[in-house]
Amino acid sequence: MSQPKEPNLLRFYIGHCIIGFALSALFVGLLLWLDVAGLRSLIMGSDIGWLAVFLLWFFHGTIFGSVQFGVSIMLNIDKGDNGPRRGHMTPVRVKADSAKPLQP
Numbered sequence: 001m002s003q004p005k006e007p008n009l010l011r012f013y014i015g016h017c018i019i020g021f022a023l024s025a026l027f028v029g030l031l032l033w034l035d036v037a038g039l040r041s042l043i044m045g046s047d048i049g050w051l052a053v054f055l056l057w058f059f060h061g062t063i064f065g066s067v068q069f070g071v072s073i074m075l076n077i078d079k080g081d082n083g084p085r086r087g088h089m090t091p092v093r094v095k096a097d098s099a100k101p102l103q104p
Contacts, residue, residue, distance in 0.1 A: 013069055016072055017061075019065070019068050020062075020063075020064035021061035021065055024057050027060055
């Protein structure tokens with residue numbers, strides 16, 4: 001009997017990181033376009049504003065990529081899953097007697 005093929009996790013991870021960095025680019029673009037908290041004015045007035053934009057994109061991409069990968073792993077459902085793997089559980093009644101009555 002053959003075992004099911006394991007997924008290529010590195011390709012899976014890199015693909016979801018790319019999605020996360022694309023979402024980060026969209027998010028940073030919206031931050032700058034809407035000038036949230038005067039961020040665009042602050043970046044355009046600085047001589048190293050490109051570094052701020054790069055760092056915003058990189059760190060948000062790291063967060064979004066990690067969240068994207070985590071959610072995709074948690075939502076990964078095996079299509080051939082036919083129920084619990086430990087078998088069916090049946091409740092069993094167990095009689096419990098106390099040896100001595102409890103004293104207050």
